[in-house]
Amino acid sequence: MIEARMWKKEDDAIRCGLCPHGCLIRERGQGICGVRGNRDGRLYALTYGKVVSAALDPIEKKPLFHFLPGTTTYSLGGIGCTFRCRHCQNWEISQAKIDELPLREIQPEEGVAQAERSGAASITWTYNEPTIWHEYALDMGRIGRKRNLKTIYVTNGYITEEALNELSPMLSAFRVDIKAFNDEFYKQICGGRLQPVLDATIRAHELGMHIETVTLVIPGLNDDPAEIDTMIRWVIEHLGPETPMHFTRYHPDYQMNDPPATPLATLERIYSRAQELGLKYPYLGNIPGSPYEDTRCPSCGAELIRRRGFSADNVGLDGDRCGRCGERIPLILS
Template identity: 60%
Template sequence: MHEARLYQKLEEKTVHCSLCAHRCTIREGRQGVCGVRINRGGTLYAATFGKIIAEAVDPIEKKPLFHFLPGTLSYSLGTIGCNFHCEHCQNWHISQQTLEMRSLRDLPPEEGVARALESGSASIAWTYNEPTIWHEYPLAMGTLARERGLGTVYVTNGYITEEGLREIASMLNAFRVDIKSFSETFYRKVCGAKLQPILDATALAKELGLHVETVTLVIPGQNDSMDEMESLIRWVLDNLGPDTPMHFTRFHPDYRMRDARPTEIRALEKIYERARDLGVHYPYLGNVGSHPYENTYCPACGSPVIERSGYAIRMRGLDDHTCTECGGRIEYVSQID
């Protein structure tokens, strides 16, 4: 197996992992919270390096990323394991799997880059499960990808340490982060984690020059109060800026939260409208299907500039980054430097 990065050897063959915010101390023969970083004989190994379980060519809008290379394809990879244990996980069948799962298959970093190029994709996305715990693999593949002109995307829960983020930022373009709630209680009870490390990492991603978009799955009775949503929105405005796209998505019952009801669309619309009132230039709704609040509107004059139907988009009233109606600037990443 591949030796891990970002860990320290302690006494009695114990190691301390500093990749994610759990900062696990792992005894010999054990694994971290993620289930895929394993201590064998006092050395920490990244057990899923080069091993995938999911591979697809997706529209970048599916991530969802609406302001990063819009209208392009993203070669998308996932493996098993997660450093969260969310009760509502929609990919639980892979995120909560163990290393004994027989459907894992090998994909060396250089072959992944070759497949991405062959597919006509403009980027590679590490997604479906948490990419942070796969750190060494995206780092190797992403470095090769950037040399070939591909964009790179993390679809992440944001539970990465400063050390981990600074290292991966050397090859990363986009940080699409779930901010699942603005409540420490929610994170502790529902996810087995803490909120503050996610806020710290997201602010650092912005500081490091990554493209950041946030996603919040709005769950009735769990994280949907307007007070909580306003706190989240104000945090984004203060720490990431008004041009940060914010996605508010509809919940559908899954995994261990099947008794909860789906989010009412009008509740999502109110959150969207409040976000605009507070100054967010690019709020969006998700999982609602061909809703006008999936479109991009010029923040200066309100004219539609990108229309979306499912994952299909149509540029309208947009000349490069300029609204043709009023001349206002529309912020999005159109190419990789």
């Protein structure tokens, strides 16, 4: 076992400092995530190097639309999560316990080598919450960056400033879920709080990470127009109007069989409203064949990147500029 980072003793227990839960873990216990455990008075990363899934994915699947578009990313997932989202689409692994699923070992050096062999431009920790894999991602990412691989977290954003600061030299992109813009949703649906997610996202931005946000729009729970407006305004103010925001279609899953799927009209209204408020790059997701996944020039409206499924085709870019009017488009291309 690998000893964990970011913890301190409190009497006969351990206080974990990796995420805002700040779990107090007693002997033989685990934190809320299920993968950081107190063993003989020390905290261990119980799933270091233990992988449920490793695959080569299009970067658009994450979704990341302004970060290495058209490339593939070597994606790794394990078990456990800091949240208990009732609508989780990866609940089979995020809510699993260590002894419930077969785990195979991929050590950091081997993971980087597999990414290189695959032709991927990046490594992504995804499928479940990467924050709880802190030591593993940190070790692999440091090796990967030395070999010119970018690195990505697909995250719920529930991470402390200390942990983010440690990740910052190696972490290139922070693709974060903003699940709603009200604390009650986070408490009732996810088992967390909103403000730590906002704080972490601002900090990741300050540290120079590429940021894209995703909000799964659930009818009757987080689709209130005033709430959505407040979220968009917050992103514009704190992250900038060029931040890509993805609004994706909900469908019933896991413990949430109601409400039904998000009406397309709701998402189209959000898209239009985001543009009215000054957001330059809104996107809609989970709508097969949708033109709302295309990147358009915010200045002249020219189509620049056309997306269908998980493919991305350059149809109007000249480097990182609009081929029609010359507007610079905020893309990380290499």
